[in-house]
Amino acid sequence: xxxxxxxxxxxxxxxxxxxxxxxxxxxxxxxxxxxxxxxxxxxxxxxxxxxxxxxxxxxxxxxxxxxxxxxxxxxxxxxxxxxxxxxxxxxxxxxxxxxxxxxxxxxxxxxxxxxxxxxxxxxxxxxxxxxxxxxxxxxxxxxxxxxxxxxxxxxxxxxxxxxxxxxxxxxxxxxxxxxxxxxxxxxxxxxxxxxxxxxxxxxxxxxxxxxxxxxxxxxxxxxxxxxxxxxxxxxxxxxxxxxxxxxxxxxxxxxxxxxxxxxxxxxxxxxxxxxxxxxxxxxxxxxxxxxxxxxxxxxxxxxxxxxxxxxxxxxxx
Numbered sequence: 001x002x003x004x005x006x007x008x009x010x011x012x013x014x015x016x017x018x019x020x021x022x023x024x025x026x027x028x029x030x031x032x033x034x035x036x037x038x039x040x041x042x043x044x045x046x047x048x049x050x051x052x053x054x055x056x057x058x059x060x061x062x063x064x065x066x067x068x069x070x071x072x073x074x075x076x077x078x079x080x081x082x083x084x085x086x087x088x089x090x091x092x093x094x095x096x097x098x099x100x101x102x103x104x105x106x107x108x109x110x111x112x113x114x115x116x117x118x119x120x121x122x123x124x125x126x127x128x129x130x131x132x133x134x135x136x137x138x139x140x141x142x143x144x145x146x147x148x149x150x151x152x153x154x155x156x157x158x159x160x161x162x163x164x165x166x167x168x169x170x171x172x173x174x175x176x177x178x179x180x181x182x183x184x185x186x187x188x189x190x191x192x193x194x195x196x197x198x199x200x201x202x203x204x205x206x207x208x209x210x211x212x213x214x215x216x217x218x219x220x221x222x223x224x225x226x227x228x229x230x231x232x233x234x235x236x237x238x239x240x241x242x243x244x245x246x247x248x249x250x251x252x253x254x255x256x257x258x259x260x261x262x263x264x265x266x267x268x269x270x271x272x273x274x275x276x277x278x279x280x281x282x283x284x285x286x287x288x289x290x291x292x293x294x295x296x297x298x299x300x301x302x303x304x305x306x307x308x309x310x311x312x313x314x315x316x317x
Contacts, residue, residue, distance in 0.1 A: 060313075094126045157302075225245045
Protein backbone atom coordinates (compact mmCIF):
# COMPACT_ATOMS: atom_id res chain seq x y z
CA UNK A 1 0.00 0.00 0.00
CA UNK A 2 1.21 3.48 -0.83
CA UNK A 3 -0.18 6.76 0.43
CA UNK A 4 -1.62 8.22 -2.75
CA UNK A 5 -5.26 8.68 -3.63
CA UNK A 6 -4.82 7.37 -7.17
CA UNK A 7 -3.33 4.14 -5.89
CA UNK A 8 -5.97 3.71 -3.19
CA UNK A 9 -8.88 4.62 -5.48
CA UNK A 10 -9.39 0.96 -6.42
CA UNK A 11 -10.58 0.27 -2.88
CA UNK A 12 -13.80 2.18 -3.50
CA UNK A 13 -14.72 0.44 -6.75
CA UNK A 14 -15.97 -2.87 -5.32
CA UNK A 15 -19.72 -2.69 -4.51
CA UNK A 16 -19.39 -5.71 -2.19
CA UNK A 17 -17.25 -3.76 0.27
CA UNK A 18 -17.07 -0.44 2.04
CA UNK A 19 -13.36 0.32 2.45
CA UNK A 20 -12.22 3.12 4.74
CA UNK A 21 -9.05 4.33 6.43
CA UNK A 22 -8.57 5.36 10.02
CA UNK A 23 -6.19 8.30 9.62
CA UNK A 24 -4.03 9.46 12.53
CA UNK A 25 -2.57 12.96 12.37
CA UNK A 26 -0.16 14.89 14.54
CA UNK A 27 -0.99 18.49 13.84
CA UNK A 28 -1.07 18.77 10.06
CA UNK A 29 1.10 15.68 9.53
CA UNK A 30 -0.40 12.32 8.57
CA UNK A 31 1.40 9.74 10.71
CA UNK A 32 -0.69 6.56 10.35
CA UNK A 33 -3.29 4.84 8.18
CA UNK A 34 -5.24 1.75 9.22
CA UNK A 35 -7.50 0.05 6.62
CA UNK A 36 -11.05 -0.82 7.72
CA UNK A 37 -13.40 -3.00 5.65
CA UNK A 38 -17.13 -3.68 5.95
CA UNK A 39 -18.68 -6.37 3.76
CA UNK A 40 -21.86 -5.29 1.97
CA UNK A 41 -22.65 -8.77 0.59
CA UNK A 42 -25.28 -10.90 2.38
CA UNK A 43 -22.80 -13.76 2.87
CA UNK A 44 -19.06 -14.33 2.97
CA UNK A 45 -18.47 -15.05 -0.73
CA UNK A 46 -14.69 -15.53 -0.42
CA UNK A 47 -13.61 -18.53 1.73
CA UNK A 48 -10.27 -16.84 2.44
CA UNK A 49 -12.22 -14.03 4.13
CA UNK A 50 -15.10 -16.07 5.55
CA UNK A 51 -14.73 -14.71 9.06
CA UNK A 52 -17.18 -17.16 10.64
CA UNK A 53 -15.28 -20.15 9.20
CA UNK A 54 -11.81 -18.74 9.91
CA UNK A 55 -12.56 -17.89 13.53
CA UNK A 56 -14.98 -20.74 14.26
CA UNK A 57 -17.47 -18.13 15.48
CA UNK A 58 -20.85 -18.14 13.68
CA UNK A 59 -21.58 -14.74 15.23
CA UNK A 60 -19.35 -13.07 12.66
CA UNK A 61 -21.95 -12.46 9.95
CA UNK A 62 -21.07 -9.95 7.20
CA UNK A 63 -23.74 -7.53 8.41
CA UNK A 64 -22.24 -7.44 11.89
CA UNK A 65 -18.49 -7.51 11.25
CA UNK A 66 -15.75 -4.89 10.80
CA UNK A 67 -12.36 -5.98 9.45
CA UNK A 68 -9.37 -4.14 10.88
CA UNK A 69 -6.16 -4.10 8.84
CA UNK A 70 -7.66 -4.64 5.38
CA UNK A 71 -8.97 -7.53 3.32
CA UNK A 72 -6.88 -7.55 0.15
CA UNK A 73 -3.84 -9.82 0.27
CA UNK A 74 -4.12 -12.21 3.26
CA UNK A 75 -2.13 -9.85 5.43
CA UNK A 76 -3.53 -7.30 7.88
CA UNK A 77 -1.31 -4.25 8.19
CA UNK A 78 -1.15 -0.51 8.73
CA UNK A 79 1.05 2.31 7.47
CA UNK A 80 3.25 4.55 9.60
CA UNK A 81 5.22 7.70 8.97
CA UNK A 82 8.79 6.30 8.67
CA UNK A 83 10.08 9.13 10.88
CA UNK A 84 8.26 7.73 13.94
CA UNK A 85 10.19 5.87 16.62
CA UNK A 86 8.89 2.64 18.20
CA UNK A 87 7.03 4.35 21.03
CA UNK A 88 5.35 6.78 18.65
CA UNK A 89 4.30 3.94 16.35
CA UNK A 90 2.69 2.20 19.34
CA UNK A 91 0.73 5.34 20.19
CA UNK A 92 -0.36 5.82 16.57
CA UNK A 93 -1.52 2.19 16.35
CA UNK A 94 -3.48 2.57 19.61
CA UNK A 95 -5.23 5.68 18.30
CA UNK A 96 -6.04 4.02 14.95
CA UNK A 97 -7.47 0.86 16.55
CA UNK A 98 -9.52 2.95 18.98
CA UNK A 99 -10.96 4.90 16.04
CA UNK A 100 -11.76 1.68 14.14
CA UNK A 101 -13.51 0.18 17.16
CA UNK A 102 -15.54 3.37 17.72
CA UNK A 103 -16.65 3.19 14.08
CA UNK A 104 -17.64 -0.47 14.50
CA UNK A 105 -19.45 0.17 17.77
CA UNK A 106 -21.53 2.93 16.18
CA UNK A 107 -22.68 0.41 13.55
CA UNK A 108 -23.23 -2.44 16.04
CA UNK A 109 -20.41 -4.48 14.50
CA UNK A 110 -17.77 -6.71 16.09
CA UNK A 111 -14.17 -6.24 15.05
CA UNK A 112 -11.78 -8.85 13.68
CA UNK A 113 -8.28 -8.63 12.20
CA UNK A 114 -7.41 -11.45 9.79
CA UNK A 115 -3.94 -12.74 8.84
CA UNK A 116 -1.91 -10.40 11.06
CA UNK A 117 1.81 -11.31 10.92
CA UNK A 118 3.79 -11.39 14.13
CA UNK A 119 6.15 -8.75 12.71
CA UNK A 120 3.28 -6.22 12.80
CA UNK A 121 4.16 -5.74 16.46
CA UNK A 122 2.60 -2.30 17.00
CA UNK A 123 -0.76 -3.27 15.51
CA UNK A 124 -0.80 -6.56 17.47
CA UNK A 125 -0.08 -4.69 20.71
CA UNK A 126 -2.82 -2.17 19.98
CA UNK A 127 -5.37 -4.91 19.35
CA UNK A 128 -4.34 -6.63 22.58
CA UNK A 129 -4.64 -3.37 24.53
CA UNK A 130 -8.15 -2.98 23.05
CA UNK A 131 -9.18 -6.34 24.53
CA UNK A 132 -9.03 -8.44 21.37
CA UNK A 133 -7.74 -12.02 21.49
CA UNK A 134 -5.36 -13.76 19.02
CA UNK A 135 -6.01 -17.16 17.50
CA UNK A 136 -3.56 -18.99 15.23
CA UNK A 137 -3.92 -18.36 11.48
CA UNK A 138 -2.12 -20.08 8.60
CA UNK A 139 1.51 -18.94 8.62
CA UNK A 140 3.29 -17.13 5.80
CA UNK A 141 6.08 -19.06 4.08
CA UNK A 142 9.19 -16.90 3.84
CA UNK A 143 12.70 -17.64 2.57
CA UNK A 144 15.44 -15.52 4.16
CA UNK A 145 19.11 -15.77 3.27
CA UNK A 146 22.18 -13.64 4.12
CA UNK A 147 23.18 -11.99 0.82
CA UNK A 148 21.20 -11.28 -2.39
CA UNK A 149 22.93 -13.96 -4.47
CA UNK A 150 21.90 -17.46 -5.51
CA UNK A 151 25.15 -18.84 -4.04
CA UNK A 152 24.22 -17.32 -0.68
CA UNK A 153 20.73 -18.83 -0.96
CA UNK A 154 22.16 -22.28 -1.67
CA UNK A 155 24.65 -22.00 1.18
CA UNK A 156 21.83 -21.13 3.60
CA UNK A 157 20.00 -24.43 2.93
CA UNK A 158 20.47 -27.72 4.72
CA UNK A 159 22.35 -30.39 2.79
CA UNK A 160 19.17 -32.31 1.90
CA UNK A 161 17.32 -29.21 0.74
CA UNK A 162 20.35 -28.13 -1.30
CA UNK A 163 20.20 -31.48 -3.07
CA UNK A 164 16.49 -30.95 -3.88
CA UNK A 165 17.18 -27.50 -5.36
CA UNK A 166 20.07 -28.73 -7.49
CA UNK A 167 17.92 -31.60 -8.78
CA UNK A 168 15.18 -29.09 -9.68
CA UNK A 169 17.69 -26.96 -11.54
CA UNK A 170 19.00 -29.96 -13.51
CA UNK A 171 15.46 -30.83 -14.62
CA UNK A 172 14.83 -27.19 -15.55
CA UNK A 173 18.01 -27.04 -17.61
CA UNK A 174 17.25 -30.35 -19.35
CA UNK A 175 13.80 -29.01 -20.32
CA UNK A 176 15.29 -25.77 -21.60
CA UNK A 177 12.98 -23.92 -19.24
CA UNK A 178 13.76 -20.29 -18.46
CA UNK A 179 11.96 -17.49 -16.66
CA UNK A 180 11.92 -13.91 -17.90
CA UNK A 181 10.82 -10.74 -16.15
CA UNK A 182 8.14 -8.93 -18.12
CA UNK A 183 5.72 -6.05 -17.79
CA UNK A 184 2.78 -6.71 -15.42
CA UNK A 185 0.09 -5.10 -17.56
CA UNK A 186 1.15 -6.80 -20.78
CA UNK A 187 0.46 -10.35 -19.55
CA UNK A 188 -2.81 -9.87 -17.66
CA UNK A 189 -4.90 -10.98 -20.66
CA UNK A 190 -3.19 -14.37 -21.21
CA UNK A 191 -2.58 -15.01 -17.50
CA UNK A 192 -6.05 -14.27 -16.10
CA UNK A 193 -7.80 -17.37 -17.61
CA UNK A 194 -5.02 -19.64 -16.31
CA UNK A 195 -5.24 -18.15 -12.80
CA UNK A 196 -9.03 -18.50 -12.88
CA UNK A 197 -8.79 -22.17 -13.85
CA UNK A 198 -6.34 -22.78 -11.01
CA UNK A 199 -8.68 -21.10 -8.51
CA UNK A 200 -11.66 -23.15 -9.69
CA UNK A 201 -9.60 -26.35 -9.45
CA UNK A 202 -8.88 -25.46 -5.81
CA UNK A 203 -12.55 -24.97 -5.01
CA UNK A 204 -12.90 -21.19 -5.36
CA UNK A 205 -15.53 -19.43 -7.46
CA UNK A 206 -13.74 -17.44 -10.16
CA UNK A 207 -14.04 -15.90 -13.60
CA UNK A 208 -11.18 -14.70 -15.75
CA UNK A 209 -12.79 -11.23 -16.04
CA UNK A 210 -12.72 -10.84 -12.26
CA UNK A 211 -9.11 -12.04 -12.07
CA UNK A 212 -8.11 -9.52 -14.75
CA UNK A 213 -9.87 -6.72 -12.87
CA UNK A 214 -8.10 -7.67 -9.63
CA UNK A 215 -4.70 -7.77 -11.35
CA UNK A 216 -5.27 -4.35 -12.90
CA UNK A 217 -6.23 -2.96 -9.50
CA UNK A 218 -3.16 -4.42 -7.83
CA UNK A 219 -1.01 -2.91 -10.56
CA UNK A 220 -2.45 0.49 -9.65
CA UNK A 221 -1.46 -0.11 -6.03
CA UNK A 222 2.08 -1.46 -6.49
CA UNK A 223 2.93 0.75 -9.48
CA UNK A 224 6.46 0.40 -10.81
CA UNK A 225 7.37 -1.98 -7.96
CA UNK A 226 5.26 -4.67 -9.63
CA UNK A 227 6.55 -7.08 -12.25
CA UNK A 228 5.48 -10.30 -13.91
CA UNK A 229 7.38 -13.48 -14.72
CA UNK A 230 6.87 -15.64 -17.79
CA UNK A 231 8.22 -19.21 -17.94
CA UNK A 232 9.22 -20.40 -21.41
CA UNK A 233 10.07 -23.91 -22.67
CA UNK A 234 10.62 -24.90 -26.31
CA UNK A 235 9.69 -21.40 -27.38
CA UNK A 236 6.26 -21.55 -25.69
CA UNK A 237 5.05 -19.77 -22.57
CA UNK A 238 4.28 -22.30 -19.85
CA UNK A 239 2.94 -19.95 -17.16
CA UNK A 240 2.99 -16.61 -15.37
CA UNK A 241 3.58 -15.14 -11.93
CA UNK A 242 2.86 -11.68 -10.55
CA UNK A 243 5.17 -10.24 -7.90
CA UNK A 244 6.21 -6.97 -6.35
CA UNK A 245 9.26 -5.57 -4.61
CA UNK A 246 8.78 -4.01 -1.17
CA UNK A 247 11.89 -2.86 0.65
CA UNK A 248 14.09 -5.87 1.40
CA UNK A 249 11.66 -8.46 0.01
CA UNK A 250 9.81 -9.73 -3.03
CA UNK A 251 6.22 -10.90 -2.58
CA UNK A 252 4.73 -13.55 -4.88
CA UNK A 253 1.03 -12.98 -5.52
CA UNK A 254 -0.55 -15.08 -8.28
CA UNK A 255 0.94 -18.08 -10.09
CA UNK A 256 -0.64 -20.12 -12.90
CA UNK A 257 0.64 -22.28 -15.70
CA UNK A 258 -0.61 -23.66 -19.00
CA UNK A 259 -1.20 -27.38 -18.60
CA UNK A 260 1.17 -29.56 -20.61
CA UNK A 261 3.20 -32.60 -19.61
CA UNK A 262 3.42 -33.34 -15.89
CA UNK A 263 7.18 -32.76 -15.89
CA UNK A 264 6.92 -29.35 -17.57
CA UNK A 265 4.02 -28.35 -15.34
CA UNK A 266 5.93 -29.20 -12.17
CA UNK A 267 9.11 -27.47 -13.32
CA UNK A 268 7.14 -24.39 -14.39
CA UNK A 269 5.36 -24.24 -11.05
CA UNK A 270 8.64 -24.31 -9.13
CA UNK A 271 10.22 -21.75 -11.46
CA UNK A 272 7.32 -19.32 -11.15
CA UNK A 273 6.67 -19.81 -7.45
CA UNK A 274 10.24 -19.98 -6.13
CA UNK A 275 13.25 -19.89 -8.44
CA UNK A 276 12.23 -17.07 -10.78
CA UNK A 277 11.27 -14.81 -7.85
CA UNK A 278 14.52 -15.79 -6.08
CA UNK A 279 16.54 -14.62 -9.09
CA UNK A 280 14.47 -11.42 -9.20
CA UNK A 281 15.20 -10.87 -5.49
CA UNK A 282 18.92 -11.09 -6.13
CA UNK A 283 18.74 -8.73 -9.11
CA UNK A 284 16.88 -6.21 -6.93
CA UNK A 285 19.31 -6.53 -4.03
CA UNK A 286 16.74 -8.25 -1.80
CA UNK A 287 17.22 -11.41 0.26
CA UNK A 288 13.70 -12.11 1.54
CA UNK A 289 11.10 -13.95 -0.53
CA UNK A 290 7.50 -13.98 0.76
CA UNK A 291 5.58 -16.94 -0.71
CA UNK A 292 2.29 -16.40 1.12
CA UNK A 293 0.25 -19.13 2.80
CA UNK A 294 -0.66 -22.73 1.90
CA UNK A 295 1.24 -25.18 -0.39
CA UNK A 296 3.56 -25.70 2.57
CA UNK A 297 5.63 -28.73 1.59
CA UNK A 298 7.20 -27.62 -1.72
CA UNK A 299 8.08 -24.30 -0.14
CA UNK A 300 9.56 -25.86 3.01
CA UNK A 301 11.73 -28.26 1.01
CA UNK A 302 13.29 -25.27 -0.76
CA UNK A 303 14.15 -23.26 2.34
CA UNK A 304 10.95 -21.51 3.43
CA UNK A 305 10.11 -21.19 7.11
CA UNK A 306 6.56 -20.68 8.26
CA UNK A 307 6.24 -17.32 10.04
CA UNK A 308 3.26 -17.00 12.40
CA UNK A 309 0.09 -15.01 11.80
CA UNK A 310 -2.98 -14.52 13.97
CA UNK A 311 -6.69 -13.91 13.59
CA UNK A 312 -7.62 -11.32 16.25
CA UNK A 313 -11.19 -11.58 17.52
CA UNK A 314 -13.38 -9.41 19.70
CA UNK A 315 -15.43 -11.10 22.37
CA UNK A 316 -19.18 -10.52 22.49
CA UNK A 317 -20.20 -7.40 24.30
